[in-house]
Amino acid sequence: MxxxxxxxxxxxxxxxxxxxxxxxxxxxxxxxxxxxxxxxxxxxxxxxxxxxxxxxxxxxxxxxxxxxxxxxxxxxxxxxxxxxxxxxxxxxxxxxxxxxxxxxxxxxxxxxxxxxxxxxxxxxxxxxxxxxxxxxxxxxxxxxxxxxxxxxxxxxxxxxxxxxxxxxxxxxxxxxxxxxxxxxxxxxxxxxxxxxxxxxxxxxxxxxxxxxxxxxxxxxxxxxxxxxxxxxxxxxxxxxxxxxxxxxxxxxxxxxxxxxxxKGTPAIKLIYDDGDQHGTFKRTLVASGSDTLNRAASWGSRDVGVSRPDALTVGPRVVVLDDRGKAKATIRAESADNEVVLAAVAAAGAEPPAKPEAAKTEPARAEAPR
CATH class of the missing domain: 2.40.440.10 (L,D-transpeptidase catalytic domain-like)
Known part of the structure; x- marks a missing residue:
């Protein structure tokens, strides 16, 4: 208790x-x-x-x-x-x-x-x-x-x-x-x-x-x-x-x-680890450190069982697309904010697509239909 x-x-x-x-x-x-x-x-x-x-x-x-x-x-x-x-x-x-x-x-x-x-x-x-x-x-x-x-x-x-x-x-x-x-x-x-x-x-x-x-x-x-x-x-x-x-x-x-x-605005696709939250909450989560993150993960898995708090510690992957809609580079951004995404793309230049990150698995559990 x-x-x-x-x-x-x-x-x-x-x-x-x-x-x-x-x-x-x-x-x-x-x-x-x-x-x-x-x-x-x-x-x-x-x-x-x-x-x-x-x-x-x-x-x-x-x-x-x-x-x-x-x-x-x-x-x-x-x-x-x-x-x-x-x-x-x-x-x-x-x-x-x-x-x-x-x-x-x-x-x-x-x-x-x-x-x-x-x-x-x-x-x-x-x-x-x-x-x-x-x-x-x-x-x-x-x-x-x-x-x-x-x-x-x-x-x-x-x-x-x-x-x-x-x-x-x-x-x-x-x-x-x-x-x-x-x-x-x-x-x-x-x-x-x-x-x-x-x-x-x-x-x-x-x-x-x-x-x-x-x-x-x-x-x-x-x-x-x-x-x-x-x-x-x-x-x-x-x-x-x-x-x-x-x-x-x-x-x-x-x-x-x-x-x-x-003017050169890149075409992109955002890929999230599992959704997102407003920056005010994310800053609190990151500033609190891994101990708070682990406790939040424990709360989620035991009582609500739906969110992955670990997915919120980083921003989305930004897939830069060519004119045909094909991926030509993948960059991790700190957040989904427009300026942050564009800065990440500009800093990465024309790097080749990154290797896909390993999928994170979760224990199987019953959930209500969604």
């Missing part, structure tokens, strides 16, 4: 000192309040707890955003949360057991909220959605949850997840039937699109960008459908002014991508 308590304390320290009040654990977790500081932030930004929200998650940047609709009908950013853990690689979830966190447009209804989660509190993303089913993708119980551990989910600290859960709950209570979650590989910037232009998922990512462009330009939630194996947006709402504005943004972004490519 003393050892378990000690490992739990170590994980709390790893999560930047997060501490949940006991009265919001167990059967009372569905009553988790929105923190007073977040209420004050909403008031400052002209928002109320009952207004609709929208969630955006970004794997590469390891961040989750909560947006809230204001009185004028447009969404504004309420808060950005550093993500504590996601697993797998950039790209969509394809099959059960692949450890990939979903990418796409998902709808979170009240029935998908789980205050009794094994990972503090959670909500089901709704994977597979109509797009996933159209492509024959499999998997279940894909969540946003606490506990800072993931095997195909987006995981936050318990403090963060309690707050996000409360925000979604109050939006539902205010009349929002479903909360849209835009689960994205990265921020859809020209810089990211230029670097990942030869990735095998680029056509899918550009399809996602059609929906995020609409949100960025109009400040309104896109209506999402599926047709011909693609996401379609606002098929029943052809506002000519909005359509033209979105098209202008798309053309401007494409022009910037072309300019970046012309």
């Amino acid at each position: 003393a050892l378990k308590r000690f490992t739990l304390v170590a994980l709390v320290a790893l999560s930047l000192g997060a501490c949940e009040e006991d009265r919001y654990r167990g059967s009372a977790r569905h009553h988790i309040p929105i923190p007073a500081a977040t209420y004050a932030l909403m008031s400052e930004k002209g928002m109320s707890k009952d207004q609709p929200i929208l969630i955006r998650s970004y794997k590469k940047e390891s961040e989750l955003e909560v947006w809230k609709r204001k009185a004028n009908g447009q969404y504004a950013l309420l808060k950005t949360y550093p993500m504590c853990r996601w697993s797998g690689q950039l790209g969509p979830k394809v099959r059960e057991g692949d450890r990939m966190a979903p990418e796409g447009f998902y709808a979170i209804a009240p029935a998908q909220m789980n205050p009794n989660s094994a990972y503090y509190v959670s909500f089901n993303m709704g994977y597979p959605n109509a797009f996933d089913r159209a492509h024959g993708r499999t998997g279940s119980h894909l969540m946003v949850h606490g506990a800072c551990s993931s095997a195909g989910c987006y995981s936050m600290t318990d403090d963060q997840m309690g707050e996000i859960y409360a925000l979604v709950r109050e939006a539902h209570n205010g009349g929002q039937r479903t909360v849209q979650m835009q689960a994205l590989p990265f921020r859809m910037t020209p810089e990211n699109l230029a670097k990942h232009r030869l990735d095998s998922n680029i056509a899918f990512w550009k399809n996602l960008k059609e929906g995020t462009d609409y949100f960025d330009v109009t400040g309104d939630e896109p209506q999402v459908g599926v047709n011909g194996g693609r996401y379609v947006f606002n098929a029943s709402n052809g506002d000519p002014a909005a359509v033209q504005a979105v098209q202008r943004k798309r053309q401007q972004d494409e022009t910037q991508v072309a300019a970046l490519v012309a």
Whole structure:
């Protein structure tokens, strides 16, 4: 018992000192309040707890955003949360057991909220959605949850997840039937699109960008459908002014991508040992040394059994691609940050591809479907 308590304390320290009040654990977790500081932030930004929200998650940047609709009908950013853990690689979830966190447009209804989660509190993303089913993708119980551990989910600290859960709950209570979650590989910037232009998922990512462009330009939630194996947006709402504005943004972004490519921006593919987490958590993990890492690994294997803490001590491998999309060099970067990746590529020059690193094995263990 003393050892378990000690490992739990170590994980709390790893999560930047997060501490949940006991009265919001167990059967009372569905009553988790929105923190007073977040209420004050909403008031400052002209928002109320009952207004609709929208969630955006970004794997590469390891961040989750909560947006809230204001009185004028447009969404504004309420808060950005550093993500504590996601697993797998950039790209969509394809099959059960692949450890990939979903990418796409998902709808979170009240029935998908789980205050009794094994990972503090959670909500089901709704994977597979109509797009996933159209492509024959499999998997279940894909969540946003606490506990800072993931095997195909987006995981936050318990403090963060309690707050996000409360925000979604109050939006539902205010009349929002479903909360849209835009689960994205990265921020859809020209810089990211230029670097990942030869990735095998680029056509899918550009399809996602059609929906995020609409949100960025109009400040309104896109209506999402599926047709011909693609996401379609606002098929029943052809506002000519909005359509033209979105098209202008798309053309401007494409022009910037072309300019970046012309300046020599390399085409790359990022390969993670097993997902990533925001740099604030990683710096704490590395600074704490191997002893803390071992205790975190012990906690994960015994109590959650999904994440590999050892995979977080280094950044992703950066595969530099030639014009045909073939690997011509592989470099280890310290992080997935754009500047760090580009610096690693520039420092490596035209080195030949590195030999693949030996796969790290884990003891077999039962896991819930993902």
